[in-house]
Amino acid sequence: xxxxxxxxxxxxxxxxxxxxxxxxxxxxxxxxxxxxxxxxxxxxxxxxxxxxxxxxxxxxxxxxxxxxxxxxxxxxxxxxxxxxxxxxxxxxxxxxxxxxxxxxxxxxxxxxxxxxxxxxxxxxxxxxxxxxxxxxxxxxxxxxxxxxxxxxxxxxxxxxxxxxxxxxxxxxxxxxxxxxxxxxxxxxxxxxxxx
Amino acid sequence: xxxxxxxxxxxxxxxxxxxxxxxxxxxxxxxxxxxxxxxxxxxxxxxxxxxxxxxxxxxxxxxxxxxxxxxxxxxxxxxxxxxxxxxxxxxxxxxxxxxxxxxxxxxxxxxxxxxxxxxxxxxxxxxxxxxxxxxxxxxxxxxxxxxxxxxxxxxxxxxxxxxxxxxxxxxxxxxxxxxxxxxxxxxxxxxxxxx
Numbered sequence: 001x002x003x004x005x006x007x008x009x010x011x012x013x014x015x016x017x018x019x020x021x022x023x024x025x026x027x028x029x030x031x032x033x034x035x036x037x038x039x040x041x042x043x044x045x046x047x048x049x050x051x052x053x054x055x056x057x058x059x060x061x062x063x064x065x066x067x068x069x070x071x072x073x074x075x076x077x078x079x080x081x082x083x084x085x086x087x088x089x090x091x092x093x094x095x096x097x098x099x100x101x102x103x104x105x106x107x108x109x110x111x112x113x114x115x116x117x118x119x120x121x122x123x124x125x126x127x128x129x130x131x132x133x134x135x136x137x138x139x140x141x142x143x144x145x146x147x148x149x150x151x152x153x154x155x156x157x158x159x160x161x162x163x164x165x166x167x168x169x170x171x172x173x174x175x176x177x178x179x180x181x182x183x184x185x186x187x188x189x190x191x192x193x194x195x
Numbered sequence: 196x197x198x199x200x201x202x203x204x205x206x207x208x209x210x211x212x213x214x215x216x217x218x219x220x221x222x223x224x225x226x227x228x229x230x231x232x233x234x235x236x237x238x239x240x241x242x243x244x245x246x247x248x249x250x251x252x253x254x255x256x257x258x259x260x261x262x263x264x265x266x267x268x269x270x271x272x273x274x275x276x277x278x279x280x281x282x283x284x285x286x287x288x289x290x291x292x293x294x295x296x297x298x299x300x301x302x303x304x305x306x307x308x309x310x311x312x313x314x315x316x317x318x319x320x321x322x323x324x325x326x327x328x329x330x331x332x333x334x335x336x337x338x339x340x341x342x343x344x345x346x347x348x349x350x351x352x353x354x355x356x357x358x359x360x361x362x363x364x365x366x367x368x369x370x371x372x373x374x375x376x377x378x379x380x381x382x383x384x385x386x387x388x389x390x
Contacts, residue, residue, distance in 0.1 A: 029305075033265065066225055066262070067261070069227035078223065078254065
């Protein structure tokens with residue numbers, strides 16, 4: 001998505017070897033017009049999939065997810081994050097390892113909001129090692145719901161998340177695919193091949 | 196806002212004496228069409244105010260705030276919540292007491308995203324005792340920014356938050372104003388007097 005790539009080039013900050021900070025339009029300050037355009041783009045990319053629900057995780061997934069929900073005309077559920085694992089009868093839960101912070105987090109969603117009739121599109125802000133998405137897929141499995149695809153705002157193709165999802169035959173669409181960081185600059189995959 | 200009041204009547208759950216659970220359209224599962232309508236309604240209610248930025252707090256404030264941002268065509272900043280107070284040079288911070296959980300939380304926002312030129316609309320999901328909004332106002336003061344108003348999705352008029360804000364002469368608009376819970380049912384203020 002060219003609009004997003006341009007924004008990353010303009011406003012993204014590369015920190016160290018593999019961190020991209022996009023806190024001025026995505027995960028602290030949010031650009032609502034860009035989010036709305038991203039929602040429309042996910043709609044286009046998953047056209048025809050019979051999606052009944054969008055699932056994400058708080059907090060940075062919420063903005064892209066709710067605009068996707070608007071584009072698809074379906075409800076959005078955001079999983080809650082917890083420091084400690086509290087298993088409850090009325091919740092689906094999963095453990096998510098954070099490579100950045102080197103700790104386990106736990107996510108949960110109420111059983112009321114996901115069931116075996118749901119066909120789910122997962123939306124998240126980043127795909128790196130794939131842990132957050134794997135946690136959401138586990139929750140979808142627990143509910144007996146069906147996964148229709150995974151929509152990612154920014155994918156770091158050089159980390160293992162995309163490969164893990166491809167191996168499972170999952171339909172993944174990323175709005176920006178980063179091939180590498182070179183001398184503090186972002187290099188996109190197929191830079192000349194974008195719509 | 197009649198659409199919201201009808202939704203609260205239909206899907207809200209009154210728990211105990213003063214808790215309203217709206218997790219199936221606002222703060223766990225989110226109805227994007229309702230959020231978009233709420234954003235438009237806030238735009239109408241604050242028409243003419245020279246707003247440059249919308250400020251909220253994660254996570255439940257994000258959905259109403261981003262759709263308000265879209266309606267006003269301005270960026271949205273969501274404050275981060277922390278268990279512990281970590282004062283940092285590059286952050287504005289405030290302490291927020293939670294009456295529900297009886298603990299202090301801390302909120303912070305990066306100094307990059309709020310300054311003395313900003314005219315701020317605060318958006319939040321609930322106004323009860325007003326602690327979260329007071330924390331956001333403190334952050335706005337620290338930045339030297341100017342408050343234009345406070346937009347609330349659901350106000351519990353029988354708790355002290357609204358009075359505290361009125362005493363300070365702040366322009367507050369709430370989309371649904373709850374007068375009381377009677378036998379497990381929600382009673383709105385001026386039920387016959389809504390647009």
